[in-house]
Amino acid sequence: MMKEFTQRSALRMLERSDEKGLGRGNLGVLVARAGVGKTACLIHIAFDKIFQNGKVVHISLQDGPDKISAYYNVILSELMKAFRFKDDRETRSLMEKNRMILAYLNQSFELRRLRENLKNLSEKAGFKADTLVVDGLDFSKTGAETFEAFKTLAREYQVEIWFSALAHRHIAEVNERGIPYPCNSLDHFFNIILQLEPAAGSGIQIKLLKDHERPVTPEDALILDPSTFLTLV
């Protein structure tokens, strides 16, 4: 199943650049309006890493671990169904072994705490992250210095960090490089910027807006299945 998943993951779209993906020390972001599937897409990115035996830390700034864990279980079940794969303990164990959920509830998120938590995970629990996914960070209230600090953290811990960013229907700002709100003034921090939008029918379109130094083209877009986030073939 893992091989089939890797082949149909939207992340293959990112392999056209020299870096073949986001890359350690870099930040990536997924921009979408509410309800389009940011969290699900972030979890899909996490599975892409998990199935390649990478360690993922899922950082949630809104929901508790139970809800996030339930989300992972639902998406894994959908994937297994899509690939007609038997629901076995081994695959779930792989997910549990390679995934860690860190939740910061009631505005308790601080970079200082995250740094300490990552250190604890690595030193005390033997969990050395390869990828961080950060869900629920409010871009409209987050200053450039925070992303600067995330960039330092990514380099220091040699991890790649994926964020989700909430776009608003009523804010249509786009910068000269075609990057929409809320990333329009922060795009220099990100090596990859992806946009999710509802597509015609029931699918979801994922569009590459920035891919390192490589100029993106209109062909850098795919239609995804809304329940599995796999490319529709």
Added chain:
Amino acid sequence: MVHDSRGLRNIGISAHIDAGKTTLTERILYYTQRIHKVHEVKGKDGVGATMDSMDLERERGITISSAATHCRWKGHRINIIDTPGHVDFTIEVERALRVLDGSVLVLCAVGGVQSQSFTVDRQMSRYKVPRLAFINKCDRVGANPGRVVDQLRQRLNHNAVLMQIPLGLEANLSGIIDLVSMKAVYFQGNYGEKVVTAEIPSHLIEEARAKREELLDAASMFSDELMEAIFEEKVTEALIEEAVRKGTLLRQLTPVFLGSAYKNQGVQLLLDGVTKYLPSPPEVENIALDLDHERAPVILSPDPAMPFVALAFKLEVTPYGQLTYLRLYQGSLRKGDDIYNTRNRKKIKVGRLVRMHANEMEDIQEAFAGDILALFGVDCFSGDTFTDGKANYAMTSMLVPDPVISLAVKPKDNKAGAQMAKALGRFVKEDPTFRSFVDPESGETIISGMGELHLEIYVERMRREFEAEVETGMPQVAYREAISQRADFNYTHKKQTGGAGQYGRVEGFMEPSETGLFEFVNQIKGGAIPTEYIPALEKGFQSCLEKGLVLGFPVLGTKVTIIDGQYHPVDSSELAFRQAAVGAFKHAYRNAKPVILEPIMKVSVECPSDFQGSVMGSISQRRGTIMSSAEDGVFTAIDAEVPLAEMFGYATTLRSLTQGKAEFTMEFSRYARVPEAIGEELKKKHAENTRGRKR
């Protein structure tokens, strides 16, 4: 006689240990005039709260055994089951939830949603119990009900909505503002028994209006009428209550009440909430299994005229004999009626029918569907179903987890031996998660249960209630065995010792079963083994699974398929084929590469965030896998999976690591293969013990 159970509420009060549920229950009993004096848990008066009926509970300040009690409030009858807070006693909580129609989840205004709250909440969801939340201890330093509501939403995924806001907090808590009536409510008198309503103080009006808006927003999702009334500005109390009730019964809304039971604040309003928003028995669907029709589900009707169906959900020993708590689901029961236990078809005459109030009782003549009552002198097990003999129903069996820990107990003298046997017989009947047996090899009496504290309490009860002085051994983990690959067998059992001989041959294979249960498949064609011997073969294989050949622990998840065999017209018998199965199993088991499985516990630790690293380290050292960590303010909750074998003494370790500021709960999660090195060690130890016993 027409009996109306719409005014009845069967509720449980569940919470994290120390959230104050016993104090809350005590106040409820006081305000409903079931008791006339208030005693505190660990009270200075040495009496203790009324619901903690066992001495031991009084001494430890915790509730071990659920005590049922009955009271009346504003024309409603309320049956309350006080449930224990410690996870080792969750069977008590599970039983209570099985028979209750609604529940109050008590949360501490300082501690908020704690680890045990998760367990209790999961259990409530499993039994589809609608609940109210009561944020207690609003008088304590650090009380923050708003934070607890956020936690209910974020950590337990409740659509929690405040029905009230406090009038002051911590030492300044002076009353409650009711957001439905928009009145301030004060509790006066020595124990807050005098409820006084007044206008909301001006400085709190804005806050109350804002919170009422939130309440209306949440409630209007369940009522178009309320939605309309909001637009037309014609909202009435009745419309809000009806919408909140609807949302609560659908389990899509959790109304949140506030107060401090200890300071006599808010309890009466909670009681109003129980009668207004929790369901009456006819509003809850209950299902029984029809044993005469392949256990087909039958929806029970709360109609008292229908055939009687009841569940024995709790047994208790009293100085007058065994007391059996029943929940009536259908029909009615009168003193002198004959009822039948569907497990053994035994007829029982109902002698005394009582309604319980902690450890006092009130004789009644009859009871109706929905009621909770107790019978005297009925010999049965907890979980048995009773009917009037017309219907052969079993109530859906309660989820009873297998014990994960065992302990050898040895009486100090002969007298203690007899008393211990008596005590164990009683405990086994009372508590399905507590088991006891004599190990045939060592001759030791082994007790097993759900955790160290669970067993400790029973050992203590043996001493106190039965005067049985016992010595205990080291706690032992309940390992399991399982085969990991297919293995073939072809075994002939042949015995000729004079007289009729024994002959049976069986051929087939065993493999791990996908279901995790024992499966037996008969693929024998052409009568190689006559059909009358097949059940004996199945029983023979099944008997082998009780004791694996690696460590002697039960074998999980084995599928046995028989494909061929042979019989002898004279020498074959059921016994011979049973022996053939045993021989075949022994022959194939080693080839099926058996592995040892150990219980893995879901462990939740709560600690100040500064100790996160040390706690994570302590879990890793115990072969644990950390699943998540959630920071909330200055506290962190760490969820992990840890082998039970590594958890002995963890309470002490955690205390010293965190200066006593952390706490943990654990519950059984699953069985998993032990690492090879540990497996080898266990085998070595087992071999040494076996040799020692032989010597």
